[in-house]
Amino acid sequence: MKRTDLKGTLTLVLHALKGEWPRYAIWFFGMFALMVIATYANGQFSGEEMRELVILSVGEPGMRMLVSPIRPEGIEDISRFVFFRFSFVISILVAIMSVQIVNRLTRLEEDAKRAEMVATSGAGRYAQLFSALIVGVLVNLAIAFALTLGLVVNGVEVSGSIVAGLSYGALGIVFAGVAALTAQLSGNASASSGLSAIVFLAVFVVNALSNVTGNVHEDALGFESSFLAWFSPMGWVQEVYPFDDRNLWIFFLFAGLFVLLSFIAFFLVDKRDVGRGILPDKRGRGRAPGWMKKPLGLAYRLHRGAFFGWLVPIAFVGAAFGAATGDLGETFEDHEFFGEAFTEAAREMPFILIAVATMMVAFYARLALLRMRKEETDGPLDNVLSTPLSRTKWMASHVLLAVLGSFTLVMTMAFFQGLVVAETSSDLGEQLLGGVIQYGALFMLAGLVVMLFGLIPKQASAVSLAVLLYAILAGSFFGPILDLPEFMKNLSPYTHAKFLPENASALRVLTMYGLGIALGAVGFIAFRKRNMVF
Amino acid sequence: MNAIEIRNLTKYYGEFQALKGIDLDIKQGEVLGLIGPNGAGKTTTVRILLGLLKKSGGSVKVFGKDAWEDSVEIHERLAYVPDDVRLWPKLTGGEVIDFLASLRGGINEEKRAYYIERFEFDPNKQCRSYSKGNRQKLGLIAAFAADTDLIVFDEPTGGLDPLMSKVFQECVAELKEEGKTILMSSHILADVEKLCDRVAIISHGEIVETGTLDAMRHMKRNLITVRTKKPLSDLSDVEGVHNVEENGEALSFQADNEKIDDIIRHLSAHGIQSLEIAPPTLEDLFMRHYEEGYHKSEAVRDEKN
Ligand SMILES: Nc1ncnc2c1ncn2[C@@H]1O[C@H](COP(=O)(O)OP(=O)(O)O)[C@@H](O)[C@H]1O
Numbered sequence: 001m002k003r004t005d006l007k008g009t010l011t012l013v014l015h016a017l018k019g020e021w022p023r024y025a026i027w028f029f030g031m032f033a034l035m036v037i038a039t040y041a042n043g044q045f046s047g048e049e050m051r052e053l054v055i056l057s058v059g060e061p062g063m064r065m066l067v068s069p070i071r072p073e074g075i076e077d078i079s080r081f082v083f084f085r086f087s088f089v090i091s092i093l094v095a096i097m098s099v100q101i102v103n104r105l106t107r108l109e110e111d112a113k114r115a116e117m118v119a120t121s122g123a124g125r126y127a128q129l130f131s132a133l134i135v136g137v138l139v140n141l142a143i144a145f146a147l148t149l150g151l152v153v154n155g156v157e158v159s160g161s162i163v164a165g166l167s168y169g170a171l172g173i174v175f176a177g178v179a180a181l182t183a184q185l186s187g188n189a190s191a192s193s194g195l196s197a198i199v200f201l202a203v204f205v206v207n208a209l210s211n212v213t214g215n216v217h218e219d220a221l222g223f224e225s226s227f228l229a230w231f232s233p234m235g236w237v238q239e240v241y242p243f244d245d246r247n248l249w250i251f252f253l254f255a256g257l258f259v260l261l262s263f264i265a266f267f268l269v270d271k272r273d274v275g276r277g278i279l280p281d282k283r284g285r286g287r288a289p290g291w292m293k294k295p296l297g298l299a300y301r302l303h304r305g306a307f308f309g310w311l312v313p314i315a316f317v318g319a320a321f322g323a324a325t326g327d328l329g330e331t332f333e334d335h336e337f338f339g340e341a342f343t344e345a346a347r348e349m350p351f352i353l354i355a356v357a358t359m360m361v362a363f364y365a366r367l368a369l370l371r372m373r374k375e376e377t378d379g380p381l382d383n384v385l386s387t388p389l390s391r392t393k394w395m396a397s398h399v400l401l402a403v404l405g406s407f408t409l410v411m412t413m414a415f416f417q418g419l420v421v422a423e424t425s426s427d428l429g430e431q432l433l434g435g436v437i438q439y440g441a442l443f444m445l446a447g448l449v450v451m452l453f454g455l456i457p458k459q460a461s462a463v464s465l466a467v468l469l470y471a472i473l474a475g476s477f478f479g480p481i482l483d484l485p486e487f488m489k490n491l492s493p494y495t496h497a498k499f500l501p502e503n504a505s506a507l508r509v510l511t512m513y514g515l516g517i518a519l520g521a522v523g524f525i526a527f528r529k530r531n532m533v534f
Numbered sequence: 535m536n537a538i539e540i541r542n543l544t545k546y547y548g549e550f551q552a553l554k555g556i557d558l559d560i561k562q563g564e565v566l567g568l569i570g571p572n573g574a575g576k577t578t579t580v581r582i583l584l585g586l587l588k589k590s591g592g593s594v595k596v597f598g599k600d601a602w603e604d605s606v607e608i609h610e611r612l613a614y615v616p617d618d619v620r621l622w623p624k625l626t627g628g629e630v631i632d633f634l635a636s637l638r639g640g641i642n643e644e645k646r647a648y649y650i651e652r653f654e655f656d657p658n659k660q661c662r663s664y665s666k667g668n669r670q671k672l673g674l675i676a677a678f679a680a681d682t683d684l685i686v687f688d689e690p691t692g693g694l695d696p697l698m699s700k701v702f703q704e705c706v707a708e709l710k711e712e713g714k715t716i717l718m719s720s721h722i723l724a725d726v727e728k729l730c731d732r733v734a735i736i737s738h739g740e741i742v743e744t745g746t747l748d749a750m751r752h753m754k755r756n757l758i759t760v761r762t763k764k765p766l767s768d769l770s771d772v773e774g775v776h777n778v779e780e781n782g783e784a785l786s787f788q789a790d791n792e793k794i795d796d797i798i799r800h801l802s803a804h805g806i807q808s809l810e811i812a813p814p815t816l817e818d819l820f821m822r823h824y825e826e827g828y829h830k831s832e833a834v835r836d837e838k839n
Pocket residue numbers: 547550552570571572573574575576577578579
C-alpha cells in the first residue's frame with residue numbers, strides 16, 4: 001500500500017459529514033430519546049414488578065430470544081433491567097444505522113457514478129472506503145455517547161453507563177465493517193444492503209439460540225446465555241455485563257473483528273473495478289423470455305432477488321421461533337404456581353412472534369416500494385414511461401409485487417412457525433389468521449409509502465423510514481415496554497393489530513386494510529400528476 | 535402537417551425560468567436539429583414533449599394531441615433515446631432491447647438484428663458492464679427496432695466514438711429516407727450540419743433562430759482574411775466590420791453580408807495583395823448567439839463535471 005492510496009480521505013470525511021449530518025443528527029437524538037424514555041418508563045416499576053416481568057420473559061424460551069441475559073442479583077436496579085428488555089431493539093437499530101451509513105457512502109456513491117469522479121479527481125484508491133469507515137466509527141461513538149447520556153440523566157451510575165453505551169457503539173462499528181465488506185462483494189447498493197441484512201439475521205439468530213439454549217436461574221429469575229453467544233457479536237454485547245463483571249476485554253473482540261472485516265474489504269477493493277462487485281458479471285441471455293417483456297414480468301424480475309433473499313431466512317426464523325416456543329408446555333409445567341396468566345401468555349407467544357416478524361418484513365415492503373423511486377432516480381423510468389405504458393399501470397405492477405411479496409413473507413413465517421407449534425390444523429389456521437391480522441398494519445404502512453412516493457418523491461425515503469421506525473417503536477410490541485402515552489401508541493397501526501385473533505377487532509383490521517387502499521390511491525393519483533424528478 | 539407544434543412554451547424550476555416561450559414546429563418527415571450549449575433548455579424541452587415533465591405555460595402538441603394529457607397515445611408512435619441511457623444493471627442488453635421494443639408495440643426482428651450488427655453491439659452482457667457509449671447504442675437499437683413514426687434523440691452521440699457516430703448518421707439518413715420524423719438535440723454541430731433539414735438554435739431557454747442552414751448562412755457574417763499594400767488602420771470604423779484581429783501580416787475580421795460590397799471597395803482602395811472569404815460555419819452562427827452568455831454556460835458545464 002502506498003501513502004497516496006488514502007489521499008483525500010479527510011476531504012471525503014468532511015464532505016460526508018456536511019452532506020449527511022441531518023441523518024446522523026436524527027439517529028443521535030432518536031437513540032438518545034429512546035434511551036431516556038426507556039430508562040425513565042421502566043424506572044417506574046417497583047422491584048417486585050421488575051422481578052415478575054423478568055420471570056414472565058425468562059420462563060418462555062421464545063421470549064428469551066428477544067431479551068438479554070440478567071442475573072438474579074440486582075434485577076430491581078433499573079440499569080440492568082432496562083438492558084434486559086432493550087438490548088435487542090438497540091442492537092437492531094445500531095446495526096441498521098451502521099449498514100446504512102457505510103452503504104450510502106460507498107456503494108450508493110458508486111451507483112450514482114460519483115465515486116468514479118472522486119477516483120479520477122485525485123483521491124486515493126482506498127479513500128472512499130476509508131472515509132466511509134471513519135464516518136461510521138465517528139457516528140457510532142456519538143451514538144455510544146447518546147446512549148450513555150440517556151442513562152446518566154436518569155441517575156444511572158456513570159462508569160457503567162459509559163461501558164454500556166460503548167458496547168452498542170462497538171456492535172455498530174462491527175456492522176460498519178460488515179457493510180464495508182458486503183459493499184465490495186455485491187454489484188450494487190441494494191444487493192449490498194440485502195447481503196448485510198442476511199448477515200444481521202444470522203447474527204441475530206445465533207444470539208437468539210444462545211439465549212434459548214442458555215442456563216435459566218432458579219425460579220426463572222434471570223438466565224445466562226450458552227456458549228453460542230461467543231459466535232455472535234450481539235451475544236458479545238450481552239456478555240459485557242456493564243453493571244456487574246464489566247468484561248472490558250470483550251472490546252478487543254469487537255475491535256479485532258472490525259479490523260479483520262475492514263482489512264478484507266480493503267483487500268477486495270483492489271480486486272474489483274469501480275462500479276462492479278467481486279462476484280463476476282455473468283454472460284447472460286441475449287433475448288428476453290416472453291414473460292419478461294410485460295411490465296409485470298419485468299417488475300417481477302426486479303423484485304425477485306430481494307424477495308427470495310428474504311424468503312428462505314424468514315421461513316427459517318419461523319421454524320426457529322416455532323421450535324423455541326414449541327416446548328412451552330413443558331417449561332410451564334415446572335411453574336404451575338403461575339397458573340392462568342401463564343397459560344394465556346404461552347398461547348399468545350407465537351402470535352407475538354408473528355407480529356415481530358411482520359415488523360421486520362415492513363422493512364422489505366418499504367424497500368420494495370421504494371424500488372419505484374430508484375427506477376426514477378436511476379434513469380430507467382424515463383425510458384419506460386416514454387413508451388405507451390401508462391404511469392398507473394407501471395406503478396400498479398410494482399405495488400402489486402411489493403404487496404404480494406411482503407404478504408407471502410409474513411404468511412411464510414406464520415406457516416413455518418405454525419408447522420412446528422400447531423397440534424391441529426385449526427391451530428395452523430389460527431396462526432395464518434394471526435398473520436393476516438398483523439399484515440393489516442403493514443398494509444396500511446405500505447399504502448402510506450405509496451402515498452409518499454406520489455406526493456413527496458424526494459423525501460419519500462427518509463420520511464418512510466421515520467414513519468416505519470415510529471410505527472414499530474410505538475406499536476404493540478415495543479409501545480407497552482416503552483410505556484408511551486396512549487395517543488402515541490394509537491398512532492401506530494401495529495397497536496391496532498392485537499396479537500391473539502380472538503382479541504383483534506375485525507372492524508379495526510378491515511379499517512387498516514381500507515386505509516391502506518385509500519392512502520395508496522392518493523399516491524397513484526399524485527404520481528399521475530407530477531413531474532419525473534431525479 | 536406538423537408532427538410537433540410547440541407554442542409559447544415556458545417552464546419554471548422553482549424560481550428559475552428554464553424555458554422562456556419556445557415556439558417550434560416540426561413537419562412530418564422532417565429532421566430537425568435543436569442545438570444549443572449545455573443548460574440552454576434542450577433536455578427540458580424534450581422531456582416536456584414526452585410528458586415526463588409538466589410545462590408551466592404554453593401548448594405542446596404531438597400528432598395533434600396534448601403532450602401531457604394524451605401522452606400514452608402519443609407514445610404509441612414515438613421512440614425516445616435520452617441523453618444518458620441508464621437501465622437495469624442486472625439485465626442483459628438484449629433483454630432490455632426486447633422489453634422496451636415490446637412496450638413500443640412489438641419488435642421488428644429484422645431491424646433488431648440489423649442494428650445490433652451495425653452498432654457491433656454485444657447483447658449478452660449485463661447492463662452494468664456497458665460503457666456510456668455502449669449504453670447509448672443500446673438506447674438507439676431499442677428505439678430503431680421499434681419502428682415508430684417519430685424518433686426523439688437527446689444528445690445522441692454524446693458517448694459514441696467517431697466511428698459509431700458515423701454509423702449513427704448513416705442510420706438516421708436511412709430513417710429519413712423511410713420518411714420518419716426526427717427531432718435531435720445536440721451541442722455537437724457536426725451531427726446536425728449533415729443530417730438536419732432545419733435547425734433551431736436554443737440559448738438560455740429561447741429559440742433565437744430557426745431555418746435551413748443555407749438560409750441562415752445568408753444572413754450571417756463571412757470571415758475575411760486580407761493583406762493590403764497600404765495599412766488598414768481605420769478598418770474597424772467601416773460599417774459592417776466586426777472583430778478585427780491582426781494575424782501576422784494579414785488582418786482577419788467578420789463582415790456583414792449586406793455590407794460586403796462597401797467593405798470590398800474599402801479594401802481594394804488600399805491595394806489588395808491577398809484575400810480569403812470563408813462562409814460562416816455553424817460554429818460561428820452558434821457562437822454568435824451565445825457570445826453574451828458564453829462564459830455563463832462554461833460555468834454551468836464546470837459545475838456539472
Ligand atoms: N430539475 C431541475 N431543477 C432545477 N433546475 C434545472 C433542473 N433541470 C434543469 N435545470 C436547469 O434548467 C436549465 C436547462 O437545463 P437542460 O434542459 O438540462 O439544458 P440542456 O439539455 O440544454 O443542457 C439549466 O440551467 C439547468 O441547470
